[in-house]
Amino acid sequence: MPADFDDEIPELIEHDDVATEVKRVPLTIICGFLGAGKSTLLKRILTEKHGYRIAVIMNEFGDTADIEAKAINISSPDDPNAEGSEEFLELANGCLCCSIKDSGIAAIEKLMEKKGAFDYIILETTGLADPGPIASMFWHNEEFPSGLGSDIALDGVVCVVDALFGQKQMEEEHGTDGLGIGESLRQIAGSDVIVLNKVDLVTADQLSSTEALIKRINPISPIHRTVKGEIELHHILDLNAYAKPPELHETSSTTNASHIHTADCDHPTDGPVKSTHYELRGISSLQVSCPVLTKAQLNSLDAWLRDVLWDNHIPEQTATSGSPAELNVLRCKGAFTTEDGVHHVLQAVRNIYEISELDAAQSLGIPDIGKIVLIGKGLDEPVRRSLEKVLTQ
Numbered sequence: 001m002p003a004d005f006d007d008e009i010p011e012l013i014e015h016d017d018v019a020t021e022v023k024r025v026p027l028t029i030i031c032g033f034l035g036a037g038k039s040t041l042l043k044r045i046l047t048e049k050h051g052y053r054i055a056v057i058m059n060e061f062g063d064t065a066d067i068e069a070k071a072i073n074i075s076s077p078d079d080p081n082a083e084g085s086e087e088f089l090e091l092a093n094g095c096l097c098c099s100i101k102d103s104g105i106a107a108i109e110k111l112m113e114k115k116g117a118f119d120y121i122i123l124e125t126t127g128l129a130d131p132g133p134i135a136s137m138f139w140h141n142e143e144f145p146s147g148l149g150s151d152i153a154l155d156g157v158v159c160v161v162d163a164l165f166g167q168k169q170m171e172e173e174h175g176t177d178g179l180g181i182g183e184s185l186r187q188i189a190g191s192d193v194i195v196l197n198k199v200d201l202v203t204a205d206q207l208s209s210t211e212a213l214i215k216r217i218n219p220i221s222p223i224h225r226t227v228k229g230e231i232e233l234h235h236i237l238d239l240n241a242y243a244k245p246p247e248l249h250e251t252s253s254t255t256n257a258s259h260i261h262t263a264d265c266d267h268p269t270d271g272p273v274k275s276t277h278y279e280l281r282g283i284s285s286l287q288v289s290c291p292v293l294t295k296a297q298l299n300s301l302d303a304w305l306r307d308v309l310w311d312n313h314i315p316e317q318t319a320t321s322g323s324p325a326e327l328n329v330l331r332c333k334g335a336f337t338t339e340d341g342v343h344h345v346l347q348a349v350r351n352i353y354e355i356s357e358l359d360a361a362q363s364l365g366i367p368d369i370g371k372i373v374l375i376g377k378g379l380d381e382p383v384r385r386s387l388e389k390v391l392t393q
């Protein structure tokens with residue numbers, strides 16, 4: 001030991017954020033069309049050596065009304081389903097399989113008691129589930145500061161689409177939600193990644209046609225083609241889809257877009273347009289490029305989003321003055337910059353939205369001109385013009 005050892009000034013160890021920040025377990029929701037291959041994909045995850053320690057919660061998590069009710073009573077000791085309804089199975093590849101009957105939330109609470117035994121959660125929903133309410137429940141923001149929201153961070157929503165029957169399902173399915181939006185369209189609209197499975201059963205033409213249809217409904221989420229769910233896990237896990245800026249560059253700017261009418265489209269054919277507008281059962285996407293915003297414009301955008309997402313109308317129309325036919329946004333993503341140079345990310349699932357600032361490291365390489373994409377029903381020209389007005393005046 002050197003003589004001057006005791007005189008050495010100890011180095012200061014910073015442990016502020018590291019010590020206090022609680023690491024949330026990422027959660028991926030897997031939804032998908034009936035029979036599309038969700039269980040096949042999960043079976044693969046549960047049996048292959050991939051190095052992840054994933055807790056997979058299988059099935060029965062699809063009745064959203066039930067989930068919403070349980071979310072309210074999240075820690076109620078009186079919940080009759082809270083105990084004894086789930087089974088855990090530790091698997092050879094380090095994963096944990098949790099099969100649940102009908103108490104999704106209770107099972108996740110139980111699962112979190114095993115925290116440390118896994119570092120990722122995958123939740124499979126039933127083929128009829130709308131991922132929107134489930135995603136918003138786990139999406140950590142001010143609305144859910146406690147309970148599961150403090151332990152779990154929603155990483156992304158993955159939709160498995162059947163390459164053989166998917167197109168038919170999307171085109172023919174009629175929803176029973178009063179808006180006529182079928183579950184398959186809700187699933188595609190609400191997903192961050194699409195796994196187009198069973199590509200071995202279709203021709204190249206069928207594949208491109210299904211892909212084109214998916215892209216028209218959801219132009220922002222990547223599509224991966226698979227056979228029996230064979231996919232590199234990094235395409236579906238660790239997406240951080242609700243925190244990092246969406247990759248919006250693939251889609252064309254539609255500031256001057258016109259409007260192509262299809263058989264399903266019931267708008268009048270006014271306007272000098274050529275375009276990217278396409279509707280299926282009233283669902284379409286709307287993309288608007290976003291210039292660098294002043295503080296006032298940012299506030300106006302915030303107010304506009306409240307009108308549209310919370311009250312289902314644009315500011316030009318009051319809720320009672322005949323708003324655009326059933327305006328209903330299922331998903332919204334955006335990235336834009338304010339005049340102080342700060343980059344922002346906009347995320348919305350149904351009526352919950354968040355505008356968050358990126359730090360310098362996260363902002364590297366992101367262009368100043370941004371884009372806002374909405375997916376939902378009733379996204380017609382008046383809505384586009386209304387949003388463009390907010391962003392440019």
Ligand SMILES: Nc1nc2c(ncn2[C@@H]2O[C@H](COP(=O)(O)OP(=O)(O)OP(=O)(O)O)[C@@H](O)[C@H]2O)c(=O)[nH]1
Nearest residue numbers: 033034035036037038039040127197198227228229
């Ligand atoms: N040919 C072919 N068959 C597949 C593929 N993926 C899955 N299957 C078969 O399709 C059937 C349905 O697959 P599942 O994984 O059970 O589908 P699922 O989405 O979990 O079904 P539900 O839970 O009933 O909605 C099974 O017989 C699978 O073996 C694929 O890529 N190609």
